[in-house]
Amino acid sequence: MADEEPTPREGRPVLEGLVALVAVALAVGLILGGGALLVKRLVGLDGDSATSDGSSGGGGETMYLPTPSPTERDTGPQITLAPDPGGEGGPPPSSKSEEPETAISLTSDASEVGSMERIYLRGTYPDGEGAILQVQQWEGDDWGIFPVTASVSNETFTTYIQTSQLGKNRFRVVDTDSGEASNEIRVTIR
Incomplete structure (x- = not known):
């Protein structure tokens, strides 16, 4: 048998495999990207949708800060960190104990x-x-x-x-x- 010269198809199986792999990856990427775009539009996540307050939900602002307004002065703290035995907001009355005769x-x-x-x-x-x-x-x-x-x-x-x-x-x-x-x-x- 004489040496046969390989045909162009038989001589480059690795290159052909890589080309096929790239082609399949490109096709899968296009299909998944198109599906994601379709789902995004169906769900309403596109940049032109409006939020419930009428503003554009697509960009720019990420946090809403209300306009400051004056408050009325309160007569006392809203939270007490230490007990105030003499005040109205003090701890509940002692459980069945008389007035102490000690310093504590x-x-x-x-x-x-x-x-x-x-x-x-x-x-x-x-x-x-x-x-x-x-x-x-x-x-x-x-x-x-x-x-x-x-x-x-x-x-x-x-x-x-x-x-x-x-x-x-x-x-x-x-x-x-x-x-x-x-x-x-x-x-x-x-």
Whole structure:
């Protein structure tokens, strides 16, 4: 057999494969692009659509800022970060505790909670700026340390505790430096 000369088709299979691959990719891209354009127009995402306020939704503005207008002066803050025991917006009344005879005044937001629900403790300590207060719980015949502390800032403090000890529970806070104790509060855990 004599050496046969390859035909032009047989001599370049890799080049032909690349050309076919490019042609298929171009066809798929055109079909997908046309489909996306059609869906965009059907859904109304074209640049000429108007928004509900009548403005053009297609470009330019990305954020609406209202024109400033004067406001009326309010008589107090809209949010209170620290309790105000003497004011109308202060914490709820203490749960069944009398007026404290100590320098540290302690209140609770609830007199009855479920097991492991938060019990918020708030209070005032007029001469205790920066003091660390240790929460204590009555344990039968003596006060035991509860693993929560609170710090006094602007003569007030706030913290929360959780317990699963069912029944009536008694709590107080004690200044870790001076030993000054607050009034006790009672909370029933159900």
